[in-house]
Amino acid sequence: MAETLLFFTELLGMPVHDRRGRRIGRIKDAALVPLVHPSRVDRFMVGGAWTWLTIRYDQIAFISLEKGIHLGDEKLVPYHEDEYTLRFSRDLLDQQIVDVNGRKVVRVNDITFRLEHEPGGPDYLGVLEVDVGIRSILRRLLQGTLPKRLIRRLQAPISPNSIRWEFCNIVEPDPQRRLRLNISHQKLEILHPADLADIMEELGPAEREAIVETIDSEVAAEALQEIHPRMQASILEALEPERAAEIVEEMSPDEAADALSELEEETSEGILEEMESEPKTEVEELLEYREDTAGGMMNTEYLALHQNATVADALEALRGSEELLDNLNTLLLVNEDGHLAATVPLPRLFIAPGTARLRDLASSPLIQVPVNEKQKRITELFDKYNLLTLPVVDEEGCLCGVVTADDIISVLRHK
Amino acid sequence: MPVARVFSRLRYRLAIFFAVLGPGFITAVVDNDAGGIFTYSAAGARFGYLPLWTLMPVALVLIVAQEMSARMGAVTGKGLSDLIREEFGLRVTFLVMTLLVLVNLTNVMANFAGIASSLELFHVSRYISVPLCALAVWFLVVKGTYHSVEKIFLFACVFYITYVISGIMVKPDWKEAAFYSVKPVLLFDAGYIEMLIGMVGTTIAPWQQFYLQAAVVEKGITAKEYVQSRVEVVVGCVMTVVIAFFVIVACAGAIWSVQPTTITTAAEAALGLRPFGEYAFLLFSAGLFNASLFAACILPLSTAYSVCEGLGFESGVNRRFREAPIFYWLYTLLIAVGAGVILMPDFPLVRMILLSQVINGILLPIVLIFMILLINKSDLMGEWKNSRFYNLISWTTVVVMIGLSLALAGFGLRPLE
Numbered sequence: 001m002a003e004t005l006l007f008f009t010e011l012l013g014m015p016v017h018d019r020r021g022r023r024i025g026r027i028k029d030a031a032l033v034p035l036v037h038p039s040r041v042d043r044f045m046v047g048g049a050w051t052w053l054t055i056r057y058d059q060i061a062f063i064s065l066e067k068g069i070h071l072g073d074e075k076l077v078p079y080h081e082d083e084y085t086l087r088f089s090r091d092l093l094d095q096q097i098v099d100v101n102g103r104k105v106v107r108v109n110d111i112t113f114r115l116e117h118e119p120g121g122p123d124y125l126g127v128l129e130v131d132v133g134i135r136s137i138l139r140r141l142l143q144g145t146l147p148k149r150l151i152r153r154l155q156a157p158i159s160p161n162s163i164r165w166e167f168c169n170i171v172e173p174d175p176q177r178r179l180r181l182n183i184s185h186q187k188l189e190i191l192h193p194a195d196l197a198d199i200m201e202e203l204g205p206a207e208r209e210a211i212v213e214t215i216d217s218e219v220a221a222e223a224l225q226e227i228h229p230r231m232q233a234s235i236l237e238a239l240e241p242e243r244a245a246e247i248v249e250e251m252s253p254d255e256a257a258d259a260l261s262e263l264e265e266e267t268s269e270g271i272l273e274e275m276e277s278e279p280k281t282e283v284e285e286l287l288e289y290r291e292d293t294a295g296g297m298m299n300t301e302y303l304a305l306h307q308n309a310t311v312a313d314a315l316e317a318l319r320g321s322e323e324l325l326d327n328l329n330t331l332l333l334v335n336e337d338g339h340l341a342a343t344v345p346l347p348r349l350f351i352a353p354g355t356a357r358l359r360d361l362a363s364s365p366l367i368q369v370p371v372n373e374k375q376k377r378i379t380e381l382f383d384k385y386n387l388l389t390l391p392v393v394d395e396e397g398c399l400c401g402v403v404t405a406d407d408i409i410s411v412l413r414h415k
Numbered sequence: 416m417p418v419a420r421v422f423s424r425l426r427y428r429l430a431i432f433f434a435v436l437g438p439g440f441i442t443a444v445v446d447n448d449a450g451g452i453f454t455y456s457a458a459g460a461r462f463g464y465l466p467l468w469t470l471m472p473v474a475l476v477l478i479v480a481q482e483m484s485a486r487m488g489a490v491t492g493k494g495l496s497d498l499i500r501e502e503f504g505l506r507v508t509f510l511v512m513t514l515l516v517l518v519n520l521t522n523v524m525a526n527f528a529g530i531a532s533s534l535e536l537f538h539v540s541r542y543i544s545v546p547l548c549a550l551a552v553w554f555l556v557v558k559g560t561y562h563s564v565e566k567i568f569l570f571a572c573v574f575y576i577t578y579v580i581s582g583i584m585v586k587p588d589w590k591e592a593a594f595y596s597v598k599p600v601l602l603f604d605a606g607y608i609e610m611l612i613g614m615v616g617t618t619i620a621p622w623q624q625f626y627l628q629a630a631v632v633e634k635g636i637t638a639k640e641y642v643q644s645r646v647e648v649v650v651g652c653v654m655t656v657v658i659a660f661f662v663i664v665a666c667a668g669a670i671w672s673v674q675p676t677t678i679t680t681a682a683e684a685a686l687g688l689r690p691f692g693e694y695a696f697l698l699f700s701a702g703l704f705n706a707s708l709f710a711a712c713i714l715p716l717s718t719a720y721s722v723c724e725g726l727g728f729e730s731g732v733n734r735r736f737r738e739a740p741i742f743y744w745l746y747t748l749l750i751a752v753g754a755g756v757i758l759m760p761d762f763p764l765v766r767m768i769l770l771s772q773v774i775n776g777i778l779l780p781i782v783l784i785f786m787i788l789l790i791n792k793s794d795l796m797g798e799w800k801n802s803r804f805y806n807l808i809s810w811t812t813v814v815v816m817i818g819l820s821l822a823l824a825g826f827g828l829r830p831l832e
Contacts, residue, residue, distance in 0.1 A: 108727075132727055140505050141505065205638070228635055231635045
């Protein structure tokens, strides 16, 4: 019976025969050469009498579960360490990889190959899936103690738990090796930042840093914001200051300030030095405040207009600040001196004529807090007045930032 | 360096110390579980102040083993079972995990037995206390988060002070206690030697190494914060030994000084304290309850974590039942079986505990040797791997511990024949 699937544990230890049918050894490992082909098994290592030999995929005549591997070409070369190969047994089996589709970290128990029979050509194996879960554990524990067919029958009732090879992301900390093995972490960029953050928390520090180092800095910043502050600090610390600065620039200023305040002064100064001037000043201002006060909680992502502005002006301003739109729910009005005058809930704009004065749409009373207001009082205000955004003013009454409901939710959750 | 900067550094360091506080402390303190308290009580009741000197090697062994686990956790960011799996493969991991589940299950039983007998001193029937405590333990973890659970555990550590107070209330002979704490005494008496082996041999248990490393990882302690974490580990170990000291002293003062006695349960020791005041008795019993309950919380949790990590199943109290079914089922079963057998009238608990000593004698050497092999791998540990001098200490400790745990396994086999 011709097989269509073969498991790596079945391949391990499989006998290899030369053209006259004599056994020359057993399979010890197999490998991909990702730069050549992303999923075709390119090399097989066979343990000969003295040393390991390497079989190239096109030297094989056929592969079968019962008869083992038969060669079409017997000119084998001794195995030597090759940095361009990804060896299954050494580099993949028992290691953690990221399941991009299932958005989690998994441990590899076994690998499923597709066995391709080309008429006239050699048989070759393509990596199909990576196996996790009980079925593959059972298969691996039993392999070698029972006949292969029996093991296949025994595992059949258990439902398989596998991840398609395209959705597997290997996390390789060594940049040299990453290049040689053609590994990128770009697949991770499509994940929701919160999922990526969970995944990073589950990995070891070296893998975490590798991800942050290589993915797009905007994605890295968003994911980093979702991570526990102490872990944020340890990641930022491990990065080169230039790279850390790139990421911190992309973070929202209040999150950036929180992350930097967890670092030792020298390190955070080093990162600030590398930052561009605009985000840098914002973050530096926020760093001045204590964490549990309005100043420490606020961010500077708000839209403020002059108190005499009209709805049409507001719409114009909104068009010009697209980056704020996702999280904006309130407009702030200020007078000539920058003093806060009123707040306008964004939905009011929809039902007002374009010529209407924003001041007339304002909610009352005007609720604001000074920068040194205590966290507890702020949460109370949010609860009492059902706020979404709370403006923060300095000693002179000038607007300097806003606390938003999502900040309050984080505070309450971490209590 | 300006003063302000020195001050800010100091504050930063202190802040880190409190941020890393938890894993080392909890693990060390839980070493004094129902079994530990019984070992120390029995030693004090039978041999008085003589065995106090063994607390020094106990502290040393505890610190060496715990330090390695904490260091591996902080540097690699991976649990011990993760590392065993990655470096030694699935079969070995499966074997270690099977043994771990067996040993820990009997330990859970022993601690539920401790809960039952300590509350029976307060006239609470075991048919009420054991099911209630089992439910409480189950809910604590299933409904909690890592941080809330850790806070409760740290709070439970505080209750060990009851032993210190009851030790003082007994008014032991402090001069003698101080003298024998530093003077090693060897008697060529089979009972004495067996007691010594028991005291030192039960100091480290495999689950502690798994729990501590996992907790360090879960807490997100990094190599940079490791210095503070090490201080925490050492402080925790010293505190544990101090508590053991007071348990021995209390039993020496209350029981041995009247009449050297061989006691068979820790509850008997509590009763022996009664003539020295109702409070001494109450505190000792409450301490026993606290210790048993605490260990009954941690053991199933740590076991489920280690097994799921090693075999690659979803785990963690921050996940829901549906997301990590194997984790929660294992956890639930350990509690249900561990508590259930205590309610069975004819269950051979003593035999089970002896059997667990035997399995422990097999498992502990494997775990300790793996630990030393792992901590010496430079691709894992880098600059944090063991120095040659430290290797000498840890190998000596490990060899001694292997000898002692095999001896204990031998004692365990004797009555089983």
